[in-house]
Each structure stands twice: as C-alpha cells, then as structure tokens.
Amino acid sequence: MSDVPDVHGQADLQHQVVLGQSHGVQSGLGLWQEQQVFIKTLLSGDPDTVARFAHEGQVAACLDHPLVASLLSQTPTDLIFPFIQGGTLRDLARCGPMLPADATAVVWGILEAVAHLHSRGVVHHDLKPENVMLLRGKAQASQVRLIDFGMSYAAHLPLDIHSGTRMGTPHFMAPEQFQGVRGDPRSDLYSVGVLLFDCLAGHPPYEDALGWLVGISENRAELPGPALLHPVMLAAIQRDREARPQSAQEMQDLLRAARAALNLPELPLQVAPS
Numbered sequence: 001m002s003d004v005p006d007v008h009g010q011a012d013l014q015h016q017v018v019l020g021q022s023h024g025v026q027s028g029l030g031l032w033q034e035q036q037v038f039i040k041t042l043l044s045g046d047p048d049t050v051a052r053f054a055h056e057g058q059v060a061a062c063l064d065h066p067l068v069a070s071l072l073s074q075t076p077t078d079l080i081f082p083f084i085q086g087g088t089l090r091d092l093a094r095c096g097p098m099l100p101a102d103a104t105a106v107v108w109g110i111l112e113a114v115a116h117l118h119s120r121g122v123v124h125h126d127l128k129p130e131n132v133m134l135l136r137g138k139a140q141a142s143q144v145r146l147i148d149f150g151m152s153y154a155a156h157l158p159l160d161i162h163s164g165t166r167m168g169t170p171h172f173m174a175p176e177q178f179q180g181v182r183g184d185p186r187s188d189l190y191s192v193g194v195l196l197f198d199c200l201a202g203h204p205p206y207e208d209a210l211g212w213l214v215g216i217s218e219n220r221a222e223l224p225g226p227a228l229l230h231p232v233m234l235a236a237i238q239r240d241r242e243a244r245p246q247s248a249q250e251m252q253d254l255l256r257a258a259r260a261a262l263n264l265p266e267l268p269l270q271v272a273p274s
C-alpha cells in the first residue's frame with residue numbers, strides 16, 4: 001500500500017476477479033486499502049455510458065446510511081464499494097416463499113434505506129430483489145444493503161437516466177414510471193409493495209406485467225401471506241400514486257401496525273430520524 005494517500009484511491013486498488021459485464025461496465029472483486037471490495041469498472045468510451053457511470057457514482061456518493069451500500073471511492077473508471085458477503089434477496093427468494101416475519105423484516109429495512117434516499121432527493125427507480133443484498137444472507141432488517149443506483153434519479157444532478165433504453169424492470173416498475181414520470185418517491189413505494197408481494201408469494205403480482213403497465217390487463221395473482229398484510233401490499237401497488245402511502249415512513253407505519261397485529265416484535269430503526 002502506498003504511504004501517500006491517493007485522493008482518488010486508484011493507487012490502492014487491485015482488481016482480482018471479474019464477475020460479469022453488462023452495458024459497458026464490468027463488475028468484479030478486488031482489494032482496496034486492505035479490504036475486500038466490489039468494483040464497477042467502466043470499459044466503454046460511449047458518451048452515454050460514460051455519463052451514466054459518472055451519474056451512478058455521484059448518486060452513491062451523496063448517500064450515507066448503514067442500510068445503503070456506501071461508495072468507498074470513485075475514479076473516472078472505477079466505483080469502489082465494500083464487498084457485501086451473503087447474496088441478494090433474489091438468491092434467498094429462490095428458496096421459496098418467505099415467512100411473513102422474514103419478508104416484513106427485510107421490507108422494513110428496505111423502507112428505511114429508501115426513506116434515506118428520498119430525504120436526499122434520490123429516487124432509486126430499480127428496486128427489485130436483485131438490487132437488495134442481505135449481509136450474511138440473513139433475512140433481517142439490519143442486514144439489508146441497498147445497491148445499484150444505475151437507474152436512480154437525483155434532484156441535484158443534471159442527468160435524467162430515463163432518456164435511453166434502460167428503464168427498469170417491468171414487474172417491479174410503477175405504471176407512471178413506465179409512462180416516463182421520473183423522480184417521484186411514490187414510484188419506489190410501488191416497487192417495495194411488489195417486493196413484499198414477491199417475497200411472500202414467490203412471484204410478482206402480475207404475470208402480464210407489460211399488459212398491466214399499459215392498462216390492458218388487470219389480472220392480479222391472489223394476494224399472498226396473512227390477510228393482515230394484504231392492506232399494506234394493496235396500498236402500495238395502487239395504479240394511482242395518490243392512493244398509495246405518500247412516504248416511506250407512512251408505509252413503515254402500515255407495516256408496523258400489521259406486524260403488531262400479527263404478534264411480531266416491533267422493529268427498531270437503524271438510524272433515529274433527525
């Protein structure tokens with residue numbers, strides 16, 4: 001390791017293992033300042049890809065919460081995050097529908113992370129099980145680590161990531177997001193509602209997600225899990241965003257009440273609201 005701190009952190013970075021590549025960005029494992037890190041590396045010189053990569057780093061850099069993957073360092077070609085050992089919520093969900101206690105605990109943690117994003121003027125816009133990591137694979141609120149700000153909207157940044165081909169994932173995307181409305185926190189709450197449904201059912205609510213998004217199909221699968229949780233899911237997955245919870249805290253209030261009615265223990269916040 002260098003004795004002279006490098007402001008960009010680049011001199012300390014060792015790439016070790018390539019994990020994958022998509023849209024001109026490679027992901028991999030490495031070492032940075034003696035810790036294992038997850039690195040996103042820009043491979044493409046395409047101006048759109050370069051701008052999106054810088055945007056993703058700028059969004060991550062403005063966030064600071066224990067349940068959000070923190071950006072350790074950023075260079076023009078590398079975004080360096082702590083390596084989160086344990087896998088994604090998708091990995092866990094592959095084992096089958098989750099117990100209500102576990103699903104609601106994970107969603108509680110996601111809502112706390114999302115509340116932090118929204119307080120910083122950021123809307124994630126790509127909340128899905130692949131973008132939620134669980135430290136040590138545990139289905140607990142405190143183990144949630146929200147990742148992937150590649151689709152995020154930030155009120156203080158100039159780039160509108162929507163103008164392009166990558167839009168998010170139909171199953172988890174709010175109808176207004178599909179129509180092109182950006183930057184509304186309630187779109188994230190819709191996605192969290194789908195996440196809760198998906199964790200409890202083992203599949204998302206609409207088989208024909210595109211049909212639902214364009215308004216030609218209303219065929220929703222049966223609400224999963226205990227009836228006491230149905231109002232939470234139903235409220236969040238409303239087509240009309242005015243009918244949804246209006247903030248992550250409001251959705252947490254619904255979840256808290258449902259957990260209490262189910263005799264599940266109250267969950268603490270990781271960070272006390274200021």
Ligand SMILES: Nc1ncnc2c1ncn2[C@@H]1O[C@H](COP(=O)(O)OP(=O)(O)OP(=O)(O)O)[C@@H](O)[C@H]1O
Nearest residue numbers: 020022038069081082083084088130131147148150
């Ligand atoms: N900090 C991390 N530690 C460990 N694994 C991570 C970390 N961040 C991301 N991953 C893993 O890499 C995957 C892809 O990361 P991410 O979601 O940030 O990129 P992406 O833009 O969605 O890329 P892709 O198109 O390949 O999914 C995640 O689903 C997760 O499995």
Ligand SMILES: [Mg+2]
Nearest residue numbers: 130131147148
């Ligand atoms: Mg992702």
